[in-house]
Amino acid sequence: MFKFKVIHKDRFTKARIGLLCTPRGVIETPVFMPVGTQATVKAMPPDVVAGLGYNILLCNTYHLYLRPGDEVIKALGGLHKFMNWKGLILTDSGGFQVYSLSQFRKITEEGVIFKSHLDGSEHFLTPVKALEIQKNLNSDIVMVLDTCIPYPISFEEAKYLTELTHKWAIESIKYKKRHPDYGRAVFGIIQGGMFKELRKESTRFIVELGFDGIAIGGLSVGEPAELRNDMIELSIEEIPEEFPRYLMGVGTPLDIVEAVIRGVDMFDCVLPTRNARRGTVFTSRGPLSIKRAEFKTDESPLDPECECYVCRNFSRAYLRHLFNAKELLVYHLLTLHNLFYYAKLMKTIKEAIKLGKVLELKEKVKEFYEASNNF
Amino acid sequence: MFKFKVIHKDRFTKARIGLLCTPRGVIETPVFMPVGTQATVKAMPPDVVAGLGYNILLCNTYHLYLRPGDEVIKALGGLHKFMNWKGLILTDSGGFQVYSLSQFRKITEEGVIFKSHLDGSEHFLTPVKALEIQKNLNSDIVMVLDTCIPYPISFEEAKYLTELTHKWAIESIKYKKRHPDYGRAVFGIIQGGMFKELRKESTRFIVELGFDGIAIGGLSVGEPAELRNDMIELSIEEIPEEFPRYLMGVGTPLDIVEAVIRGVDMFDCVLPTRNARRGTVFTSRGPLSIKRAEFKTDESPLDPECECYVCRNFSRAYLRHLFNAKELLVYHLLTLHNLFYYAKLMKTIKEAIKLGKVLELKEKVKEFYEASNNF
Numbered sequence: 001m002f003k004f005k006v007i008h009k010d011r012f013t014k015a016r017i018g019l020l021c022t023p024r025g026v027i028e029t030p031v032f033m034p035v036g037t038q039a040t041v042k043a044m045p046p047d048v049v050a051g052l053g054y055n056i057l058l059c060n061t062y063h064l065y066l067r068p069g070d071e072v073i074k075a076l077g078g079l080h081k082f083m084n085w086k087g088l089i090l091t092d093s094g095g096f097q098v099y100s101l102s103q104f105r106k107i108t109e110e111g112v113i114f115k116s117h118l119d120g121s122e123h124f125l126t127p128v129k130a131l132e133i134q135k136n137l138n139s140d141i142v143m144v145l146d147t148c149i150p151y152p153i154s155f156e157e158a159k160y161l162t163e164l165t166h167k168w169a170i171e172s173i174k175y176k177k178r179h180p181d182y183g184r185a186v187f188g189i190i191q192g193g194m195f196k197e198l199r200k201e202s203t204r205f206i207v208e209l210g211f212d213g214i215a216i217g218g219l220s221v222g223e224p225a226e227l228r229n230d231m232i233e234l235s236i237e238e239i240p241e242e243f244p245r246y247l248m249g250v251g252t253p254l255d256i257v258e259a260v261i262r263g264v265d266m267f268d269c270v271l272p273t274r275n276a277r278r279g280t281v282f283t284s285r286g287p288l289s290i291k292r293a294e295f296k297t298d299e300s301p302l303d304p305e306c307e308c309y310v311c312r313n314f315s316r317a318y319l320r321h322l323f324n325a326k327e328l329l330v331y332h333l334l335t336l337h338n339l340f341y342y343a344k345l346m347k348t349i350k351e352a353i354k355l356g357k358v359l360e361l362k363e364k365v366k367e368f369y370e371a372s373n374n375f
Numbered sequence: 376m377f378k379f380k381v382i383h384k385d386r387f388t389k390a391r392i393g394l395l396c397t398p399r400g401v402i403e404t405p406v407f408m409p410v411g412t413q414a415t416v417k418a419m420p421p422d423v424v425a426g427l428g429y430n431i432l433l434c435n436t437y438h439l440y441l442r443p444g445d446e447v448i449k450a451l452g453g454l455h456k457f458m459n460w461k462g463l464i465l466t467d468s469g470g471f472q473v474y475s476l477s478q479f480r481k482i483t484e485e486g487v488i489f490k491s492h493l494d495g496s497e498h499f500l501t502p503v504k505a506l507e508i509q510k511n512l513n514s515d516i517v518m519v520l521d522t523c524i525p526y527p528i529s530f531e532e533a534k535y536l537t538e539l540t541h542k543w544a545i546e547s548i549k550y551k552k553r554h555p556d557y558g559r560a561v562f563g564i565i566q567g568g569m570f571k572e573l574r575k576e577s578t579r580f581i582v583e584l585g586f587d588g589i590a591i592g593g594l595s596v597g598e599p600a601e602l603r604n605d606m607i608e609l610s611i612e613e614i615p616e617e618f619p620r621y622l623m624g625v626g627t628p629l630d631i632v633e634a635v636i637r638g639v640d641m642f643d644c645v646l647p648t649r650n651a652r653r654g655t656v657f658t659s660r661g662p663l664s665i666k667r668a669e670f671k672t673d674e675s676p677l678d679p680e681c682e683c684y685v686c687r688n689f690s691r692a693y694l695r696h697l698f699n700a701k702e703l704l705v706y707h708l709l710t711l712h713n714l715f716y717y718a719k720l721m722k723t724i725k726e727a728i729k730l731g732k733v734l735e736l737k738e739k740v741k742e743f744y745e746a747s748n749n750f
Contacts, residue, residue, distance in 0.1 A: 040704045044704065320443075329415045333420070
């Protein structure tokens, strides 16, 4: 039903090209998943997203569970039909937003109690509940509930939260085994904070449980890029080749290339969409803020080297005007451009892997982009 | 250069089908012009607007003069190039927004002094300046500066403001004659408030001056629909057949049909776009608010009889969810649907005129739509 196959391995790095085979279709990796938090990639009609070459999205369980509700989405035939998305959908467990968005949260051995950021209503999210909600959403790839480990944090706290993640992972895999009709891929999540041994242990533990894929969690929480790269490396060492490896919530163009080189297959990040709404676009020569006064009469496109719809049809001057006037169209156009950039980046990365030139590509990307410390 | 030709006259009413021939293309009338205030139809890429069948837009001189500035747009090759719109553009004179938006205004014999609603800067708009700004914008059809007459108002005040409109109209036509290279159609505007004789006089006066088209101004300012229809009728009586007649800022589907029956050729209105952003859509069975709780699990489209992209692809439940979540996509989708509705309405009106069935069409529209009192 769900299979992952490495079809090409780079000679010089751990980078690889793989195929994620699912009942809904096949995805070539490394893959970037745009974020469609509330059942929409913000400001983007779904067919425009598909037209950019994307065939998998990430949606947020926390948001959809609270509004419109997973039962509502189930009654309407699932998330794909609801949002008219013909590609795959990966959903997170809801855990991350419970920690980052809810008004109140309390972690217990059984799960996490939280109050909705929308209306203050109280909810209890458990590992089993997270899987049930994601089934109602009809997600293709579901994530298990994990804990969120801040940075920095004491070793004792990190250990406690990592072990709780493991306990919940066991409950998740048991639930899946009890329900052979569960019918979707389930990914386990590695924690361990920034403590080498703990992270190694966590990786071995999660790998052992026999999930369909392995997510590297708890990164991009404010740690330096080097530390993050170390953590990715030592995790990957413990993940056998046959598992798809998903680095959650990462990252900048450089972050992605660095992780691909270390053997990561899947990515999601709000950067292209969120930055667009804030007026910052990705170009072949680095980030560019459309707000700059010098663009007032600049007839050139966002990126002269870009062939997207926006760069073929609109000037910086026009986009700056729309942004200053807070015109809705600008959020669509800048998002479209940024998603085009990320789609092309992933294509370029795959080509570079095939040609054994991914390290050269990294140097090129590094010229114009930095690693992120947090987003 | 600019010609108008009536190609079909209804046997039973004053409705007619015409062709507006301009250097940029030919427009069939009756025509509805979507409003693209700040050089964008809000939330709509220009090719999507064109794809709905629109080939003429209205843009607002007041807004574009203040931001990004008509000189900037001129330097960038004019409004069409700036916003990537291949159809025609009609611009208003800026007068209406001076009265409705600016922080401060003072009418003199020479023009109107006002302060920008953006930064409080002071400006002086004269009849000649209005024409010059619109030339900088490279508008295809420009409107002369007129006064705005509130309702209700005393006869004396209405008379004074109507005569000032006439004085400015003379200055406008003189300017055009002095500049044979002005190179665009100029429309005069009738005022006269709701006073029959004054409006008749104003119509005769404006018609005499030899503009390329005649706009019926000063309506939809809070007057009852019947009074508005009377004013339209008596204006039309005084406008020879060969002039295109433009009813500014109108209206609901019923308003439009009523005016077509009375001989009006051109319309613009914010209703389809503004209502969309407020969650109200036009359907074959009347207006519908997407916010209604009963739509929570409603799988049907906005309008089961509609064939637009939105109705073919999304449910009321999904659109309600997006609206509740304030997702940017919903403003695009509802606007698209409403503009499709208006495009189809105009098509239906033209077919009904050809078949001599425009009065029947009015009865059908009346079943589901009311006349507006103000918007």
